[in-house]
Amino acid sequence: MAILNLKPTHKPIKLYYQSLKKFQQLGAINEGAVKVAFADLLTACCQQFNWTLVQENSIQLTKKKLIRVDGLLVRDDTLKHGIWEAKDSEDDLAKEVKNKFAKGYPKDNIIFQSPERVIIWQGGKQVFDGEITKPEALVESLKLFFEYRPPQIENWEKAATEFGERVHNLGEKLVELIQSQRKTNKKFIAAFDGFSNICRQSINPNISDAAVEEMLIQHLLTERIFRQIFDNPDFTRRNIIAVEIEKVINALTSKSFSRNHFLEEVDYFYLALEEAAKTIKDYSEKQHFLNTVYEKFFQGFAVKVADTHGIVYTPQSIVDFMVKSVDEILKKEFKKSLSHKGVHILDPFVGTGNFLMRVMREIRKTALPDKYKDELHCNEVMLLPYYIAAMNIEHEYLEATRKYEPFEGICLVDTFSVQEALQLDLFTPENTQRVQRQQDSEIFVVIGNPPYNAWQQNENDNNKNRKYEEVDRRVAQTYSKDSKATNKVSLSDPYVKAFRWAADRIKDEGIVALVTNSSFIDNIAFDGMRQHLAQDFDAIYVLDLGGNVRTNPKLSGTTHNVFGIQVGVSINLLIKKKEGKKSQCQIYHAVVDEFWRKEEKYAYLEKCQHLGGVDWEEIKPDKKNTWLTAGLQAEFETFIPMGTKETKAAKGEVTDTIFKLFSNGVKTNRDVWV
Ligand SMILES: C[S@@+](CC[C@H](N)C(=O)[O-])C[C@H]1O[C@@H](n2cnc3c(N)ncnc32)[C@H](O)[C@@H]1O
Known part of the structure; x- marks a missing residue:
């Protein structure tokens, strides 16, 4: 209590x-x-x-x-x-x-x-x-x-907290069960191999056996919660991916042992929760529990997955601010709105679905059925959030219209490999069709919270991000090629790919609204990225929410950072127009008080409501694509450089730099202790 x-x-x-x-x-x-x-x-x-x-x-x-x-x-x-x-x-x-x-x-x-x-x-x-x-x-x-606390909520909270704490053990127990069957049960082995192949084809060609086991665990874990706690007994029949995985699990568990027997050992984890859930009528109380499972499962059980996939819940005030801002921009710049026919909206990293749910609340009731059917889209690469998002979005629709309709805009797919993957079968024919339909839609708004390596403390954690042919090539051709920096490792962070991907996805007009790591604003390696953002868009609004513990050790991630993480965060709204283009991109910047606690930052966003409530400052980038030029000395540009790549490469004597040669000296490209 x-x-x-x-x-x-x-x-x-x-x-x-x-x-x-x-x-x-x-x-x-x-x-x-x-x-x-x-x-x-x-x-x-x-x-x-x-x-x-x-x-x-x-x-x-x-x-x-x-x-x-x-x-x-x-x-x-x-x-x-x-x-x-x-x-x-x-x-x-x-x-x-x-x-x-x-x-x-x-x-x-x-x-x-x-x-x-x-x-x-x-x-x-x-x-x-x-x-x-x-x-x-x-x-x-x-x-x-x-x-x-009302008594029923108190019981529920207790059970939910306990479950959240046990989710790690529960996952471990299920791993043990699956691994023991993989050694002894022939039918199990064959079904597992078949399923691994589907995963390799649909999700990631390099997916490990451990990751496949984890997917089965995510299914086993949530399937029961949906059935028992969310009174959704048909979930595994209604959800096109769940249907497929059910077949595998049935194959795994049918012959030598029953499914109930298989899960008997973990029964007690669920019982308290299920008992408490019976008395809870409020969906948001239960939904909150799902969000906890989402974060706790990955952070407790699969930390590296949580890092490379950026599994973290986006706070509601950020979601509200971004959705409202997009609606404002649609009205002001395009004479449209979120309800407008033809405005396709895509969250490429849907997590628990909160951006689309919020968008649905903003859409006019009469427009909602058509938008829900054809113009709302989202992707998720992990099974557990995919299920949670599908359930949440379908529930939101049920609440708004009193009618259950499956949400066909959700795809289980890796956003960055959609194009490459489309040549393959993506889990099920329905999922492949959905991905194709999304690919054929003219997306006007990309909104969401992409992954970024938030917890990775150092290179030795080795949470290497997956390589993608197309988007990596685009980053290399643009952000990286036009960067003057020597060390460009940070450009491989998934959030950079997300910007590149989104800028390309909206074609010649639209809005990109992403909440991301804020390092691109002033970090040296991002000069090429800043240059291209300014070329690709007509207006850019960057609201810096601070919280970078590494540059200001007086801050605490849990207290000051809106995500409770170590890296700085910004809300970024980018606008691309077909008509009425200005010759130069207008870039606006605002920054909140560095020492505000995260609750103060949430309250600020709530007060502003949308970008119209923010006090923006227009910034004029310098020739080197530096956006934050305050405090920089203009005459610095006139000094003779110590050395440049050009003179280093040039033949003959050097006249325009002090030295011809320079190097990094000896370094490990690892952390200080190596
Ligand atoms: C920061 S979370 C999204 C949070 C979400 N707005 C919420 O509050 O629940 C990012 C999500 O994107 C998913 N994801 C990461 N990389 C992805 C990719 N390449 N394609 C699709 N989904 C991805 C992760 O599994 C994770 O659920």
């Missing part, structure tokens, strides 16, 4: 009373003025749990009923913890409570507050009504509000 560590002597409490006193002295006693003090207090408490206070938030009660609350406390990114309503000293608080409930305000966990009094309702009952002029009472009320 979450315990709020708060005492009457703590700073946030003292600050609260001091601010109230100040407001009083200034004669500012109306609700708008005094509620700032309570908002600060709530925010300070939220920080203990990494929760967010979203002020002035709208909540949809029913299809037709929307309420606007002073504050909504959001935990774990998407879950609503409680509501805050502020009043001033002049209001009769009890009467205000009655009024709000008459309007249908929920009684789950709501705190009504005036400078002198607090009333709290939880689980349909009033649990607190008292003066808060004394700090002890104020602390008591806040503890009640923050620590509350």
